[in-house]
Every structure is written in structure tokens, then in C-alpha cells.
Amino acid sequence: MAAVGEPLGPPDAYRHYGPAMLRKAERILGNREDAGDVVQSLFVDLVERGVERVELPYLYRAVTNRCLNVIRDRRNRERLLDRQEAALRGPARVRCDDEVIGLDLLLKLGGRLDARHLEVLVCRFVDDMSQDEIAELLGTSRKTVGKRLDRIRGQVAELRASEAGQARARGGEG
Amino acid sequence: MMREREACAGQPVSWLELERHALGELDAARAAGVGQHLGACAACRAALGVIEDDRRALPPLPDPWRAAAARRRRRRARWSGAFALAAAAAALALFWGHRGERGERGATLAGVKGDEIGLGLVRERGGEVAFDPSGFRPGDRFKVLVTCAADAPVAVDVTVAQAGGIDRPLPPRAIRCGNRVPLPGAFVVTGEGPVSICVAVGAATECRELAAE
Numbered sequence: 001m002a003a004v005g006e007p008l009g010p011p012d013a014y015r016h017y018g019p020a021m022l023r024k025a026e027r028i029l030g031n032r033e034d035a036g037d038v039v040q041s042l043f044v045d046l047v048e049r050g051v052e053r054v055e056l057p058y059l060y061r062a063v064t065n066r067c068l069n070v071i072r073d074r075r076n077r078e079r080l081l082d083r084q085e086a087a088l089r090g091p092a093r094v095r096c097d098d099e100v101i102g103l104d105l106l107l108k109l110g111g112r113l114d115a116r117h118l119e120v121l122v123c124r125f126v127d128d129m130s131q132d133e134i135a136e137l138l139g140t141s142r143k144t145v146g147k148r149l150d151r152i153r154g155q156v157a158e159l160r161a162s163e164a165g166q167a168r169a170r171g172g173e174g
Numbered sequence: 175m176m177r178e179r180e181a182c183a184g185q186p187v188s189w190l191e192l193e194r195h196a197l198g199e200l201d202a203a204r205a206a207g208v209g210q211h212l213g214a215c216a217a218c219r220a221a222l223g224v225i226e227d228d229r230r231a232l233p234p235l236p237d238p239w240r241a242a243a244a245r246r247r248r249r250r251a252r253w254s255g256a257f258a259l260a261a262a263a264a265a266l267a268l269f270w271g272h273r274g275e276r277g278e279r280g281a282t283l284a285g286v287k288g289d290e291i292g293l294g295l296v297r298e299r300g301g302e303v304a305f306d307p308s309g310f311r312p313g314d315r316f317k318v319l320v321t322c323a324a325d326a327p328v329a330v331d332v333t334v335a336q337a338g339g340i341d342r343p344l345p346p347r348a349i350r351c352g353n354r355v356p357l358p359g360a361f362v363v364t365g366e367g368p369v370s371i372c373v374a375v376g377a378a379t380e381c382r383e384l385a386a387e
Binding site: 007011014015016017018019020022023024027036037040041043044045047048049050051052053054056057058060065066068069070072073074090091093094114115116119127128129130133137 | 181186187191193224232329331345346372374381
């Protein structure tokens with residue numbers, strides 16, 4: 001990864017990186033209100049903890065994990081789908097076997113993949129990172145990232161096969 | 175069918191790199207590389223356009239000090255009295271014996287409801303165990319106990335802040351809630367300054383401040 005900006009105190013980091021964090025949370029959650037809550041609660045927690053300096057990569061990862069917490073909580077499912085604004089996803093430049101990973105798919109995969117796989121999923125298919133970038137951000141090896149991506153692709157394929165089977169069964173009943 | 179402006183022939187410039195590019199935080203070599211890619215890639219230019227066109231006003235942060243004071247009051251009430259003593263007995267067994275992630279599903283959760291959570295610490299120092307200690311010495315080993323009430327598995331993340339740095343000593347994971355559920359793994363605290371150990375469970379966060387002894 002290239003140069004890193006100087007670490008900033010949380011209030012300055014909020015002013016400087018806040019818009020980037022909001023855009024990122026909106027790409028994952030698909031609405032401005034929940035994204036705003038995630039970003040604000042992150043910075044409030046940083047201030048409360050007395051954290052003196054933070055960097056953009058740390059914030060990026062923290063926002064990912066907080067958004068995933070929201071997505072994995074089934075109580076939020078209906079609200080997220082109701083509030084979803086497709087335009088907030090932005091251009092989908094990296095796809096999973098030609099499929100855009102959007103909110104609906106994230107919600108479904110939230111019950112099939114653990115937190116570490118979901119984090120890689122967001123890095124690759126929502127944040128459009130390369131495998132090397134993901135490995136550096138998460139402090140793991142490129143090989144581990146590759147294995148997690150294989151499992152993610154497998155789960156997407158299984159999910160789609162299962163949905164196709166259910167659709168066929170419904171068609172047969174009709 | 176993929177829209178033409180979304181197609182990138184090579185590896186796209188990630189959103190993180192585009193944000194840094196827009197903020198002028200890339201070094202010269204990387205900025206040149208990104209600039210070259212953007213010159214040839216309509217999809218990545220469109221993504222950068224999303225960033226550059228976003229001129230929203232940032233909402234103000236809520237007053238964190240007031241929120242922190244309210245949280246501390248709730249925490250003191252929750253951890254006072256017999257609860258800490260009763261929980262200590264369970265934690266003693268958990269520190270060495272329990273390796274699972276499943277909490278006590280049928281148990282009455284001690285003092286937490288809804289989205290509230292409890293954070294317990296077990297400190298091991300030279301073979302001596304202390305429950306919910308207020309201080310630490312470099313080299314002390316800690317285990318984290320979480321109390322939460324959610325029905326579904328919840329994601330848990332532990333952070334340790336000291337001297338302006340933040341560490342995540344345990345991998346984020348999902349647990350089933352219960353009373354003082356031990357998180358797998360333990361970690362050693364080093365360094366001289368006071369330490370803040372926090373656990374985020376779903377949208378809730380609890381912290382413990384430990385003074386250097």
C-alpha cells in the first residue's frame with residue numbers, strides 16, 4: 001500500500017475522513033441513516049476510549065466491522081431492505097462470478113459466512129481491493145485471502161443453486 | 175449485462191486508494207500510477223467522480239463526554255454488589271477450563287437486557303488470578319468475558335488502546351450470548367501507560383480502564 005496520511009486525533013479524523021467513512025458505510029448498508037449511525041458511534045467510541053491518533057486504514061476496517069455487525073443482526077434485515085437506495089452502492093467494478101455483491105446478497109451471506117470471511121468479502125467485492133491490498137489491511141497472507149475468497153465464491157454458488165432449486169420446486173407445485 | 179462505465183479492464187483502483195487520491199495522501203509514485211490508470215479507465219474515473227461530487231455537510235458528533243458519563247453510571251450500577259462476587263466464581267473455572275464459545279442459554283442474564291452488554295476481565299499474573307482488576311503490570315495475561323442477551327449469535331471485537339495506539343489482540347468472532355461468556359484466546363498487555371480494554375458486541379461497546387501498577 002502506498003503512503004499513509006498522518007495519524008489524527010478522533011475529532012480531526014472525523015472532519016477529515018468522516019465523508020469517506022460515510023460513503024463506505026453507505027456502500028455496504030445502502031442507506032444514509034444507518035451509515036451515519038455507524039460512523040458517528042465509531043468516532044464517539046474512539047473519543048470515549050481516549051484514543052489519541054487514528055489512521056485511515058484503521059477507520060476503514062472499523063467501519064467495515066461495524067457495518068457487518070448491523071448486517072448480521074437479523075433484527076435489522078427488514079429495515080435495511082426498506083431503506084435501501086441502490087444508487088449509494090456506486091459503480092460495481094469487482095464482481096463475484098459476474099454478480100454484484102449488494103445489500104441483499106450481503107444479508108443472505110451474513111448467515112453463511114463468519115466475520116473474517118465477511119470482512120474479506122467486503123474488502124474485495126464492495127471496496128474493490130486487490131488481494132495484496134486486503135492482505136496488507138488485514139495483516140494476513142495473500143494465500144489466506146485467496147482461500148477465503150474461494151470459500152466466499154463457493155457460498156455464493158451454493159446460495160444461488162439453492163435458490164434456483166427452490167424456484168424450480170415452486171414452479172413444479174404451480 | 176455490465177454497464178460499460180462499470181467495467182475495468184485490469185485491477186480497479188480500490189475505493190480506499192481513490193479516497194486517498196482525492197485527499198492527496200498518496201505518495202508521488204502511487205499517485206502517478208493511479209493517475210495513469212484513471213486516464214485510461216472510465217469505470218474508475220466514474221468512481222472517483224462519486225467521491226469528488228459528494229459535497230455533503232458532515233453532521234456534528236454528539237457530545238461524547240455526556241454519553242460517556244451516562245454509560246459509566248450504568249456500568250457502575252450493573253457491576254455493583256453481589257454480581258461481581260458471584261461471577262468471579264464462574265470466571266475462575268472459565269479461565270482455565272472452558273474453551274467453547276457457547277454461553278449459558280438458559281441462564282438469567284445478570285443485569286443486562288436488550289442491547290446492553292457486560293465486560294469482565296480475568297487477569298493472570300505469575301499464577302495468581304484476579305477478577306475484574308483495576309490495574310495491570312507489563313506481562314500480565316488477560317482473558318475477556320462477555321455478558322449479552324441477544325438471541326442470535328453476535329459479532330464480538332476486542333480492542334486494547336494504550337498510548338495512542340490501538341491493538342486488536344483477539345480475532346473478531348461471533349459468539350452465542352450468555353452470562354460471562356469467555357472469548358477464546360487470551361492476550362498479554364505490555365507497555366507502561368494506562369490501558370483501555372473495550373469489547374464491541376453488535377452495536378454496543380463496553381470498556382474497562384486499567385491503571386499501570
